[in-house]
Amino acid sequence: MKRLVQRVEYLNFLKRHRDKPIIKVVSGVRRSGKSTLFTLYRHYLEADGVAAENIVNINFEDMQFNELRDANALYAYLITKIQNKEKVYVFLDEIQHVHQFERVVDSLFIKENVDLYITGSNAYYLSGEIATLLSGRYVELQMLPLSFAEFLEWHIQNDPNKQTNNDYFNEYLKSAMPYTLFTDSDQETLEYLNGVYNTVVLNDIVARLNISDVRVLQRLIETLFSTIGGLVTINKLRNTLVSKGAQIANKTVEKYIRGILDSLIMYEAKRFDIHGKELLETQEKYYIVDVGLRRLTLRDHLEDFGHILENIVFLELKRRGYEVYVGKIGTYEVDFVAINSKQELSYYQVALNTTDRNVLERELRPLQSIKDSYPKYLLTLDDFNKEANYDGIKKLGVIDWLLGQHSSLSENMS
Structure with missing residues (x-):
């Protein structure tokens, strides 16, 4: 029988905060593994001697708990x-299904005999309402689909026909959603992803924002999916939608984007002025939580593997606890500026292949323009000369980097 992925980093987060007087909040897009994480953690508690009657578990997507969606009940x-x-x-x-859930959470928090854990699939509720009411009393774990290291470990333990890391990476690009490990074909994977996508769009965006023209929202999502890794503006997105026959205002585009980001199906990367060490207000990039969803919605779209690889690196930096931005240095762009909890920076360029000297020089130029002493990395899929050092800029194979030791998960104390 194929076992569950253990999600060790995430489990360690919960173990670290066990029995501490603080609420443990786990956020993440639907089907990223939050419920499974709780299952694994409850198994750990029981193995550690906690009696079953001392564990209370309620999943508000289970119909048997419908009556408990009222805060008083x-x-x-x-x-x-x-x-x-x-x-x-x-x-x-x-917990976002419970009306005024924050009142319940607040009341449980003051009970000395309660160790409280909650999950949610919408950042609007978990960062907005909880942050306001429970400031200083919770830690948040932002959960993502499988890392490549988790994906590979599972396959090594469960696959009778072992493949190369490169082969497994090609499979990983089809989807990192945990359940897809158990699908038997690409078609079954796409059917599953279609269900996830529709649930997120209809339940977490359309219903919350009360959107009547769902097709316009879908066109916006498709546009964002097709432009991952590209700088965009609200006005540019609106013009693209209008060119496709949609009638929509800039404010509505902005509202829809906020709903998309709150659903956690996409993430925003703002621009960061490396020289001035400050955020810029104009133009952002957007990245998708699972590149398999892009393949689902853009069936006839030519694959842009450069930006797909960039998307994979963005998510991995998020997993490792960094705040991630797009860097600007003069007229050059650095793919990612990663800032850790100590406010230390590191810089990343991502490229499919740099065996051509002109491509290598183009990719190195932005990093060479940075004059501080923080680490600088060039990540590629090169088969030849995978690792090198260019005056302090470290070139690494991206697959090896993805399988490297994770840094500690950051904890967002509010």
Whole structure:
């Protein structure tokens, strides 16, 4: 029987904060593995001696808990589960379905015998409402689909026919959603991703924003998917939609983008002035949470593997706990500026192939323009001369880099 991916880094986050007087918040796009993470963690608690009656688990997407979507009903139910017990571990999964859930969370937080864990699939609820009410009382784990290291480890342990890392990487590009490990064909994978995509669009964007013209929203998402890694503006996006026959204003585009980002199906990378060490207000890049969703929605689109690889690197930097920006240095662009919790910077250029000398020089030029002493990396898929050092700029094979030791996950204390 094929086992679940262990998600060790994420499990360690929960273990680190166990029994501490702080709320553990796990956010992430639907089907990224949040519920499975809670299952793995509950198994760990039980193996560590926690009695089953001291673990309360509610998944609000399960119809048996529909009556508990009311804050008062939920609180009354939980009180019966936690009273007269020394320590109770409470798991509230997809809590955004509970009206005024923040009142329940706040009330549970002050109970000394409760260790509280919650998940949600919409950043609007988990960063907006909770951040306001529970400032200083929670840590957030931002969960993403599988890393390539997790994907490869699972396949090595479960695949009877071992392949090369390059072959596995090609499979990884089809989707990093955990469930796709258990699909038997590309068609089945696409059918599953289609269900995820429709659920996110209809439940987490359309329903929340009360959008009537769903097709315009879908066109905007398709436009963003097709331009991953490219600088865009609200006005440019609007003009693209208008050229396709849509009637939409800039404010509506901006509203829809906020809904898309809140659904966690895409992430924004703002521009960062490397010389001035400050954020710029104009132009952003957008990256998709799973490149398989791009393949799903853009069936006839020519693959842009350079930007797909860039997307993979962006997500990996996010997994490793960095704040990630697009760098500007003079007239040059640096693919990524990564800033860790100590406010230390590192710089990344991503390229498919640099065996052509002109391409290599073009990719190195932006990094060479940076005069500070922070680390600089060129990540490529080169088969020849995968690693090199160009006056302090380290060239690395991107697959080897993806399989490297992860840095500690950052903890967003509010």
